[in-house]
Amino acid sequence: MLKKATLLEAIAGKNRGLLATESDKTAILSAIAQLEDYNPTPRPVEALELLDGNWRLLYTNSQELLGIDRFPFYNLGQIYQCIRARTGKIYNIAEIVGIPYLEGMVSVAARFEAVSQKRVQVKFNRFVIGLQRLISYQYPNQFIDEIESDKKFLAVDFTLQEQQQQGWLDITYLDEDMRIGRGNVGSVFVLTKVK
Template sequence: MEAASSLSLSTTPFSLLPVSSRRKFTLPLRQKPRFRHSPLCWAAAASSVPIATRESEIELENRKFELLRAVTDTQRGLTATPDQRSSIEEALVSVESFDAGKPIDLGLLDGTWRLQYTSASDVLILLQSAATLPFFEIDQIFQKFECRDQSRQGVVRNVVRWSIPRLLEEQEGATLLVSAKFSVVSIRNIYLEFEEIAIQNINISEELQALLAPAILPRSFLSLQILQFIKSFKAQVPVSSSQRRSVGGLYYLSYLDRNMLLGRAVGGGGVFIFTRAHTFI
């Protein structure tokens, strides 16, 4: 600071006075300010995070990236080759090792997750049907957990967006909804009790609307009623009844963070890779 002060004095108008009229100025010593937390303290605090921890976080993100890259171009598992499935399983286990042994955080689990890959046969059958049948299309598949304020239980909904070309809107023509209750039975396992299968949110295509109520004619009360009935139609089929126990199974949540969910259906039911999605229902 003293060096800076002398430099600034030499360039001020005082330096333009005649030598004889110059006076000797003595600057008071300026006390160094007292910082409760100096910049060096802040730097020390920033570097207080163990290097090993930072490296572990970077390694985890790299492994998650490699896992998502491995499932790219497999059509959510439908076209995965044996070699690809082997590589995916290896990458999946690598990510799972970072979260092993931690209890399930239901607050973190709550929300909507988009399916990126699966080896579950019941889901692959749907994807195969959409790939081979010209009148059936599958868009997004989600899993929605509702358990934010719960500690041992909640509700999960498996959501499949599907459509029929020319009859229903593309991507969001209709919704297949499979609802289940779940309860936490161990540190990482939840038990699912399926309750209902429903078809809802039917959105008919513009071509079908024009067929039911042509644009060149005024829409009658009957045609409007038909359109409204289709849009509000909801078919529900209960999975359980009072005479029999509901269908269920164990679901192992092998990894969970803010943007990725990995699960395994216990008993050889397949693996699931999800990423966080925006709320849609």
């Protein structure tokens, strides 16, 4: 699809948004809006098979996420949003790279509930930040399995009050390998499914 290729071309080389100039951001938002008009999944929240899985972030304008790159001596690595649609759970995982053997990660676990055909209410309930080696982090599925078993990590690991840590996300485009979402604070997210 031409509109999808246009968006992928617009975000190429922008390091998930870290290197995007203001004119890049404008062009990217325009390409996103044009692709959203051709969403092949009109009720994305109901398309559990498409939603389910691990998604890698290609682009965002979220300063909260991109701000992780400001740690001294560290850079933002891969960012994943792992959706377990049947249980209504989301795991956001940001890998932090830099000093050898001291790679880090930041993760937030949440529950989600459909409130319309394209919107989910998200309630964050657990936060983990620490060194990948101390957490024994290797890849998202292994980490999620450990969270699901209620493992406590040798890291900053605490429960969040769901009532105070919540937001919503509109899924505005969904196909077999791309998802676009818009958050309650004006953030946009373009993700690709990890096979």
